[in-house]
Amino acid sequence: MxxxxxxxxxxxxxxxxxxxxxxxxxxxxKRQITACFEVLTLTDGSTTDVLTNASNTPAATADAKVAARPYIANASTPAEAEECESFVDFCCLTIEETENLSAPLIDLGDGFKRYQVKEVFYKP
CATH class of the missing domain: 1.20.5 (Single alpha-helices involved in coiled-coils or other helix-helix interfaces)
Incomplete structure (x- = not known):
């Protein structure tokens, strides 16, 4: 017993x-990446939108795009966060792994994972 x-x-x-x-x-x-991306395709699981670092995207436009489509569908190779030149333009962001199935699997150098935007940075 x-x-x-x-x-x-x-x-x-x-x-x-x-x-x-x-x-x-x-x-x-959970992997987090804070970097600059030349091209970033955002999705909500059904529609996509593109953010580009070179297009001088205004802060309000970038925020609206990220709010509507918070997941990363495709991204250029991440570069180190760099000095930004203008206050109102999109610069870099922090993305984080997510388990939400609306986010597609993409490979940013550490195997296929799902990512969402956590924070957007603007040029100072």
């Missing part, structure tokens, strides 16, 4: 640890 009691307690302990890890799974391993 004592052996059964110990093994039952071990099973309960393993289940409790597993439940704790599963409930925190979203906080582990």
């Amino acid at each position: 004592k052996k059964f009691k110990l093994s039952f307690m071990a099973v309960i302990a393993i289940l409790a640890i597993s439940a704790a890890l599963v409930s925190q799974a979203n906080t582990f391993g």
